[in-house]
């Protein structure tokens with residue numbers, strides 16, 4: 059917030075643009091020079107399996123020089139964790155379309171394989187883990203790279219004054235005299251982002267700031283966009299790509315990665331992103347529009363407590379005003395998701411989360427107007443729908459015979475005089491305008507009142523005592 063205020067103040071005074079938080083951090087740290095690990099000193103530390111992940115997977119990968127369809131055989135992906143709970147990593151490892159395994163093996167036709175550098179998943183650690191990061195900084199990596207952030211960036215300029223840090227990944231000999239010092243997540247990102255083919259933020263902490271940036275936080279937590287600044291563009295000219303959610307739907311992220319890789323491979327256009335860098339095809343709809351409880355809302359039926367099957371808006375659901383596709387995609391592989399499993403939407407994909415949605419599970423203020431309107435409308439249309447449902451829940455033959463031939467039918471009351479004729483009226487409305495059937499029978503339990511009954515046709519009633527045909531039916535007295 060302080061940074062935004064300062065930026066506004068700078069512009070108002072006619073001064074040049076304020077440096078971004080990333081630029082301020084790099085200015086405070088100074089250059090790394092050419093101080094990197096020496097190959098001869100790497101040793102076995104951090105390599106217990108005697109092999110790094112890329113070498114381990116290479117023999118199993120599907121995308122190789124002989125099989126690749128585009129110019130890229132592989133893309134490196136550097137995964138960083140800022141102020142994070144690691145939930146985004148869990149979400150991505152559970153994704154199915156495409157799965158992380160498929161991405162790592164290049165199993166999708168045309169996609170380059172992803173060489174992932176993840177601090178939890180990779181086999182190697184220590185200097186072996188950091189070596190590809192160094193090569194990327196020096197411009198010596200053997201393929202393009204992208205950077206991915208889960209968790210928010212912080213303001214590391216204050217901790218470094220006291221020798222501390224908020225979040226770091228490994229140590230490099232980047233101290234003033236070449237001594238080892240912890241490299242913060244922020245520093246890696248500030249140094250690697252300009253050369254990245256794309257910079258991706260996963261989860262609401264990285265996309266907007268999320269829970270770590272809630273009011274009162276001491277870390278100066280902010281999003282990747284805030285950290286890199288409005289003018290940031292990747293090496294290919296792409297602003298920060300944002301896939302929010304707390305946690306995000308893993309498939310949302312992997313699908314976005316796959317779409318970008320197809321673009322890099324030359325097989326498709328750059329996917330469509332909205333004005334906040336969200337994949338437009340994933341975040342263009344509200345939760346409410348695809349909610350399994352939407353019809354309850356429309357008919358004015360609302361849950362009073364968790365566990366009730368109706369719409370959850372009166373116990374705190376923000377779905378009508380939240381951009382999220384979990385109601386159509388589920389949490390994992392089209393299963394689960396908030397309302398499907400009984401949870402109200404607390405707006406976890408939104409830039410205003412959490413501060414603008416608290417206290418959780420309190421009724422959203424604006425919902426009183428729409429629920430009152432739905433209650434009025436629902437009191438009218440719900441009985442009408444019940445009426446139509448009763449008519450449609452009967453086979454034509456049962457109308458003609460005047461009974462439902464089911465052992466369970468004793469539980470089912472037959473429509474009486476008024477409802478029976480009402481069903482016929484409904485049936486006439488259904489066929490109105492259908493010229494070819496203007497003289498056809500209307501369906502409903504009661505005897506047709508607009509036609510003279512024809513005993514000859516009655517005899518043709520399927521199942522009737524003298525039935526010989528199946529196609530022609532006529533009314534039958536009950």
Ligand code: SF4
Nearest residue numbers: 349352369370375377
């Ligand atoms: S539970 Fe929420 S998202 Fe679903 S219908 Fe109700 S208000 Fe809409």
Ligand code: SF4
Nearest residue numbers: 382396403404406407
């Ligand atoms: S429905 Fe709401 S709480 Fe659930 S994942 Fe989507 S935005 Fe988050």
